[in-house]
Structure formats: structure tokens, C-alpha cells
Amino acid sequence: MIGTEEKCAVIGYGSWATAIVKILTENGIHINWHILNDDILASVESEGRNCKYLREVDLDNTLIKVSRDINEVVRDTTSVVLAMPSAFMKDVLKPLIEPLHDKLVISAVKGIIPEQYITITEYITSQYAVDEQHIALITGPSHAEEVGMGRLSYLTAVSKDTEIQQTIINMFSRPYIRVSTSEDVEGVEYGAIMKNIYAIAVGMASGLGYGDNFLAVLIANCAAEMNRFFGVCSENKHNTFASACLGDLLVTCYSTYSRNRRFGLLIGRGCTVRSAMNEMTMVAEGYYATKCLRHTKARKDADMPIADMVYEVLYNGASARRTMAALTKKLI
Secondary structure, three states, X not given: XXXXXXXXEEEOOOHXXXXXXXXXXXXXXXXXXXXXXXXXXXXXXXXXXXXOOOOOOOXXXXXXXXXXXXXXXXXXXXXXXXXXXXXXXXXXXXXXXXXXXXXXXXXOOOOEEOOOOEXXXXXXXXXXXXXXXXXXXXXXXXXXXXXXXXXXXXXXXXXXXXHHHHHHHHHHOEOOEEEEEEOOHHHHHHXXXXXXXXXXXXXXXXXXXXXHHHHHHHHHHHHHHHHHHHHHHOOOOOOOOOHHHHHHHHHHHHOOOOHHHHHHHHHHOOOOHHHHHHXXXXXXXXXXXXXXXXXXXXXXXXXXXXXXXXXXXXXXXXXXXXXXXXXXXXXX
């Protein structure tokens, strides 16, 4: 169990990483923070603020040591939180030679490794010799912006080990953060990947002028599609109605804070995929997840017309208006 005298490494410096640092330091945990942006590094060090993400959030920089050197950050820590976009993970971790096998690795990443088409936990276990019992997830329907404002939010500590679950509860619980537990690492991880794809679809529909009645049907079908995927990709039972899955799907599809929904919204309003990406200030994980999901070994056996529609628009240049119109005939 991590104590306030021990150190936790945080890899990543976007909105969610910043919110995580806020939570952990409020609990008195010392943080080694890996920041590659010089302006952000300087502002955290001197002002206790991230000058680019969650700029209004005050951070206790007496508990924070920042560095560009990932080995310095990971060294002498008991736990490592991964909180960068999945598309950049391989490059960010590439210089790492410090071992991870003796640490608790907690993934806060809701994505998949591009080109390899594997999950974050699969990548960490295979690349860094970390036993799967020492990898956990922290996830849930919690946008970083609301966590930064101290609004009531719910997270889920996902691990097959009850002691690790309790460690994560101790690390992340706050008066405004309630932490539940789950053992369903596979289901929760894939749910977090797919909900970003579906948020793009919902954003497209909204941008095209479809109303609330249709959006409700679309999201209900997204949940059913997710359930069908689980049915063919795993022999294990997955609770798609848990807040870590269904709740995360709903908030990502409906919230104005959702970057994936905004990405789809821009495309629905007529932006090209490239121009929509250029207009985004943060990474829309669903863009990469859409291609990766298409190539997972179980994908070919699952009926997923919504994910197919998003793929056609993002990667084959299909018309958002025409593909969405065709999709409406397939929903129930």
C-alpha cells in the first residue's frame, strides 16, 4: 500500500494527468511528474499550475518533482500512473530502462496501441515484463475538467487483486471522488476504448442536425454493439451496465467536455478529418481506436455497424451525411 512518504510517478501532462496529480497530491502523495513540454514544466515548477491544461487548478508543487527524464521520474517510486494518449505511449516510454516489474502500474489510458492493435495492459505486460497481477486500471465517467473543479465524480479501481484495489482506493479517494472496484480488466479496458469511437458517431449525428430522439436510439445501439463485441471477443462475462462501461459511454457521448464528441461534431458540420484534427487542442483517442478496433482478432466476428460507419468516414473518406443516413436504417 502506498503511503504519503512513498512516491508515485505520473507519465503524461494533459488534462487527465493534471487532474490525477491534483487528486494524489491532495492525499499527500509525493509525485514524480514526467513532463516533456518546457512551458508546462516551468509553470508547474514555479507556479504550481499547468499553463496549458486545467489552467485554473492549483497544484501543491511542494509535493511535485518535475522532469523530462523518464528514468529519473520512475526511479525510486512504488507506483507508476500512465496518463498519456495511447498513440504516443510507445514513443514516450521508449527511453525507459528503469524496471517496472517491481512497481504497481496503473493505466489511466483509454486507448489502444496503434499498429499492434493491443491494449495498454497487454503492451505493458509483454514489453516491460510486468506481471498482469501488478497492472491495474483507474477509469470511470469522469471528465478532467469537472475533477479539476471538485465536482462529485466516480472512478473504478480495476484489478484482479483485492489488495491492489484497496491501494488505489486509498490513493484516489477524495470527498468529491468515490472509488468503486472491479475485477474485469479486459471488459473495462475495451469498454473505455470503444466508448470513444461511439462518441465520435454521436458527435457526427449532432453536427448533421439529428435530434435528441435519434441520439438516444444511437447511444442505446452503441451499448448493444459493445455487448455484442464482448460476446465474441471473450469467454468471460462483462458487465456493460457498470458505471465504468455504460456510465463512461454516456458521459463521453453527451458531455460538452468530450473531445471525441467534439471531433465528430466538427466532421458532422462539414470539416474534413484533417481539419477537425487540426482544430482540436487535445487528442481524440477515438480516431486511433477506430482503426485499431477494426483490426483486433475478434472484430471480424462481431456485427458492429456503428463502428464500421465511423471507420468509413475517418479512414475511407466516406460522406458523414450519407453513411449516417444509411446507418439509421440499421438501428432498432
